Amino acid sequence: MSLVGIIANPASGKDIRRVVARGLTVPDHEKINILRRMLVGINALGVDAIRWLPDSAGLVERAASGLQLGADARALDQDITNSALDTEAAAAGLRDRGAGCIVVLGGDGTCRAAAKGAGATPLLPISTGTNNAFPQFIEGTLAGLAAAVVARSTAGEQDRAAFATQQPxxxxxxxxxxxxxxxxxxxxxxxxxxxxxxxxxxxxxxxxxxxxxxxxxxxxxxxxxxxxxxxxxxxxxxxxxxxxxxxxxxxxxxxxxxxxxxxxxxxxxxxxxxxxxxxxxxxxxxxxxxxxxxxxxxxxxxxxxxxxxRFGPWVVDVERALQLGVQGGLFDPTQLQRL
CATH class of the missing domain: 2.60.200 (Tumour Suppressor Smad4)
Structure with missing residues (x-):
């Protein structure tokens, strides 16, 4: 079963650096827009299941509202403490469920917590934090398509370098x-x-x-x-x-x-x-x-x-993942139906 996990932090992009510096503010409605586009991309390539970390703002639930998703899409059954431990536990749970890719919407802190729980499961980090040293700004639709390609990939652990890079x-x-x-x-x-x-x-x-x-x-x-x-x-x-x-x-x-x-x-x-x-x-x-x-x-x-x-988390290279999807026929509707 192909499974994509999503972890979205409603608190990212809202810390004190908006006051003492000139950090970017990313409001919830923009995070929801990114997530909505991402869900469309994931769904387009026929992923079997989508699971996400429930959060106090209901970001993913609100993004999924009204979308006709073919995948089995629902929140993880997980107790919430509203701390970084939620992210770490969710990443570990998604890893144990066999997720092929975990999309992380947040800043460096959110990505760090996810990396601690994800093990060798590839992360696709999307920046909504402040300094954005680890996650990058990635258009939501492309992120969703890339996550779906990775989740559907038959590449084993030895071939993970085809679509991801192991970061120190x-x-x-x-x-x-x-x-x-x-x-x-x-x-x-x-x-x-x-x-x-x-x-x-x-x-x-x-x-x-x-x-x-x-x-x-x-x-x-x-x-x-x-x-x-x-x-x-x-x-x-x-x-x-x-x-x-x-x-x-x-x-x-x-x-x-x-x-x-x-x-x-x-x-x-x-x-x-x-x-x-x-x-x-x-x-x-x-x-x-x-x-x-x-x-x-x-x-x-x-x-x-x-x-x-040198052997830290695996991070999806969006361009390489999309190229892998093209080579595998995922963007050919006729071939996609047979895969």
Whole structure:
């Protein structure tokens, strides 16, 4: 049975960066429009079933209202806590049900929670968050078509590279025990702030990132705009920051750390990370921000390492997936009826 899962976060695109920066606001009605177009695309290619995470705003239910869907389309039977645990549990449940693809509508935080539960099930992340380092802006109809192609694909795990790419991520290890992951970056942040989002760079002491190319926005942009060439791909980058430009041997880089916010950042040192290598968090007490959100407190004397892992979540390449569908006859109505 071909199954597409959908996880849509009604809270994404609404955090404090709309106040302190100039982040994009994505209202519920636009999310519903994206989801509606996505459902049309999924349904067009004859997927057997669609399951989604129920949410407080009823986004997918409202998007599906009035559509004549041939697929068995309904919400997952899941208790809701209105936290990231819902996303992680839904992704794990969809994985266990044999979903061929999980579409995630949200920001980096939503995608991180989904990746933790999805295992090897390919994700198709659509951006409705703030910094959008991991998910991308993808037209809903094309996303739905691509998700349907992936769900109907007969390619086994060894052939998943035909339509998806395995992304690296960062593992957080506390006292020798893995406790969490980050899709893009981990930042050690001195002090506390009233909001979960982090943007005050003068309090950042360490930054570890899987991204180090221009074109990013957010905390990982510091790595992206240094102009460094990694020794091997994939590789991570560990950066030590200085509170001011007077530090010996330091250099400054202008980085877009939030939408509409470009600031000079002082880099004291950097080191490349290969698979299985990492960096210890040296400045405690602090709080670790994972993909831009404060998550883990680090107390004095606590041993916390951040390790680069090249074998993270699988992410659908929409263009390659659609090409695979064309080659497989899914866009030929006569062949589609026989498949």
């Amino acid at each position: 991520w960062l593992r957080i290890i506390r006292e020798g025990v893995p406790v969490d992951v980050a899709l893009i970056d981990v930042v050690s942040f001195e002090g506390m702030v009233g909001a979960k989002a982090v943007w005050q760079m003068e309090r950042v002491r360490q930054l570890l990132s899987v991204r180090h190319q221009p074109g990013t926005i957010g905390l990982s942009a510091v790595a992206g705009y240094l102009g460094l060439t990694p020794p091997d791909q994939p590789a991570g980058l560990a950066i030590t920051l200085a509170p001011n430009a007077s530090a010996d041997g330091s250099r400054q880089v202008l980085a877009p750390i939030a939408p509409g916010v470009v600031e000079p950042v002082t880099v004291n040192a950097y080191r490349w990370l290969t698979h299985g290598t990492g960096e210890r968090i040296a400045h405690a007490p602090c709080v670790l921000a994972l993909d831009g959100e404060r998550e883990l407190p680090v107390r004095t004397g606590m041993l916390v390492d951040v390790q680069f892992d």
